[in-house]
Amino acid sequence: MVRREKPVPPLIPKVAASRISRYLRYLEDLEDRGETTTSSRQLGAALGVTAAQVRKDLGYFGQFGFPGLGYKISNLIPEIRRILGTERSWNLVMVGIGNLGNALLRYKGFAAHGFRVVALFDSNPKLVGRTLEGLTVYPITKIAQVVHAEGVELAILSAPASAAQEVADLLVGAGIRGIYNFAPVLLNLPEDVAYVSVDLSVELEQLAFLVSNRDRELERRNAGGESGT
Amino acid sequence: MVRREKPVPPLIPKVAASRISRYLRYLEDLEDRGETTTSSRQLGAALGVTAAQVRKDLGYFGQFGFPGLGYKISNLIPEIRRILGTERSWNLVMVGIGNLGNALLRYKGFAAHGFRVVALFDSNPKLVGRTLEGLTVYPITKIAQVVHAEGVELAILSAPASAAQEVADLLVGAGIRGIYNFAPVLLNLPEDVAYVSVDLSVELEQLAFLVSNRDRELERRNAGGESGT
Numbered sequence: 001m002v003r004r005e006k007p008v009p010p011l012i013p014k015v016a017a018s019r020i021s022r023y024l025r026y027l028e029d030l031e032d033r034g035e036t037t038t039s040s041r042q043l044g045a046a047l048g049v050t051a052a053q054v055r056k057d058l059g060y061f062g063q064f065g066f067p068g069l070g071y072k073i074s075n076l077i078p079e080i081r082r083i084l085g086t087e088r089s090w091n092l093v094m095v096g097i098g099n100l101g102n103a104l105l106r107y108k109g110f111a112a113h114g115f116r117v118v119a120l121f122d123s124n125p126k127l128v129g130r131t132l133e134g135l136t137v138y139p140i141t142k143i144a145q146v147v148h149a150e151g152v153e154l155a156i157l158s159a160p161a162s163a164a165q166e167v168a169d170l171l172v173g174a175g176i177r178g179i180y181n182f183a184p185v186l187l188n189l190p191e192d193v194a195y196v197s198v199d200l201s202v203e204l205e206q207l208a209f210l211v212s213n214r215d216r217e218l219e220r221r222n223a224g225g226e227s228g229t
Numbered sequence: 230m231v232r233r234e235k236p237v238p239p240l241i242p243k244v245a246a247s248r249i250s251r252y253l254r255y256l257e258d259l260e261d262r263g264e265t266t267t268s269s270r271q272l273g274a275a276l277g278v279t280a281a282q283v284r285k286d287l288g289y290f291g292q293f294g295f296p297g298l299g300y301k302i303s304n305l306i307p308e309i310r311r312i313l314g315t316e317r318s319w320n321l322v323m324v325g326i327g328n329l330g331n332a333l334l335r336y337k338g339f340a341a342h343g344f345r346v347v348a349l350f351d352s353n354p355k356l357v358g359r360t361l362e363g364l365t366v367y368p369i370t371k372i373a374q375v376v377h378a379e380g381v382e383l384a385i386l387s388a389p390a391s392a393a394q395e396v397a398d399l400l401v402g403a404g405i406r407g408i409y410n411f412a413p414v415l416l417n418l419p420e421d422v423a424y425v426s427v428d429l430s431v432e433l434e435q436l437a438f439l440v441s442n443r444d445r446e447l448e449r450r451n452a453g454g455e456s457g458t
Contacts (some may be wrong), residue, residue, distance in 0.1 A: 085441025194439035214313025
């Protein structure tokens with residue numbers, strides 16, 4: 001019997017899993033360029049971490065590679081995919097087909113990594129019934145029905161901030177197990193629903209902040225301010 | 230005289246700046262809904278941090294708000310924009326008009342926050358000369374010329390991984406001060422060029438990992454494995 005009372009602790013730190021995804025991208029790139037082996041030193045240099053960190057990260061999952069010989073790329077790639085759960089494909093639904101949803105729908109990078117959007121939802125009656133990228137837009141009231149019929153486990157939430165929690169509740173009610181949230185809000189979700197959040201304009205704002213902050217620091221220094229040497 | 234030998238330390242931690250962007254999104258949302266005041270408790274609850282953390286984050290920039298009275302939203306929003314450097318608008322160029330670049334170009338969220346894409350670049354001769362969203366696609370050899378002519382400070386790098394460093398070098402050579410990197414590689418950049426990185430498919434892979442990991446943990450528990458109680 002599956003017990004769901006308690007949140008299940010992740011087996012490895014999330015930050016390590018994130019690096020492991022990035023090792024995979026780099027290994028795929030090496031393979032495309034015809035390389036057959038790599039080393040923890042090379043992987044570390046590409047990702048900006050130490051070789052020891054690479055060995056530790058890959059060590060969470062058992063013993064790969066041979067001391068002094070490095071890793072065979074054709075072995076490591078499927079092993080990492082198995083670890084990440086991307087050796088299989090995943091069905092997704094997307095909720096919110098505004099600007100951002102439309103943009104994400106046209107991005108082919110998800111499909112290239114085994115993630116297949118199978119249905120679209122929006123609450124706007126002008127969008128419902130339209131076909132975008134070969135997919136029909138359903139009203140959000142159909143979420144549970146489609147999720148069950150298609151055996152969908154993951155959802156992209158690209159609805160506006162003000163509608164995000166309502167949509168998240170519908171997705172959770174439909175049995176979705178993971179939400180990729182693009183709305184700039186914190187979602188209240190049950191412990192057994194996983195999520196990741198990305199806010200594209202917050203990230204760009206951070207870049208502007210870093211540049212502005214440098215200007216101010218330089219001004220302070222040039223004015224003979226407190227941080228001068 | 231501006232001295233550039235040493236990296237300029239940020240005035241506040243990057244992680245606080247990231248939260249401050251999210252406070253701003255939430256405040257904008259409150260204002261849209263007709264609210265006029267908020268509190269550190271309300272902001273904290275929306276973002277999943279403590280009220281004390283909110284007061285500390287906003288305290289990096291001086292004294293806002295009044296004990297017991299909270300914050301006046303119409304004062305706080307422009308103050309945060311000034312802190313983040315988004316009280317002004319920023320010109321951007323975008324390099325790499327493939328799938329992802331095309332998707333990002335159609336996303337209106339950047340313009341809504343004062344970020345204006347003014348020129349597009351690609352190395353593909355089939356794309357050069359085309360007009361997308363009212364902007365001409367230039368060859369990447371024109372980057373320096375256009376960046377200077379338009380007074381551009383920031384760039385979106387949406388080129389493939391294999392071309393990303395070469396493009397970054399061109400952008401740095403042209404005097405770009407900040408790069409928003411969507412390529413799944415670590416860029417080698419001078420200390421005085423800021424950057425943020427987002428990898429949309431790595432984030433989705435992380436979601437699949439979190440869900441898969443839970444399945445495995447449940448399997449281990451059900452098998453009476455080592456983590457059973």
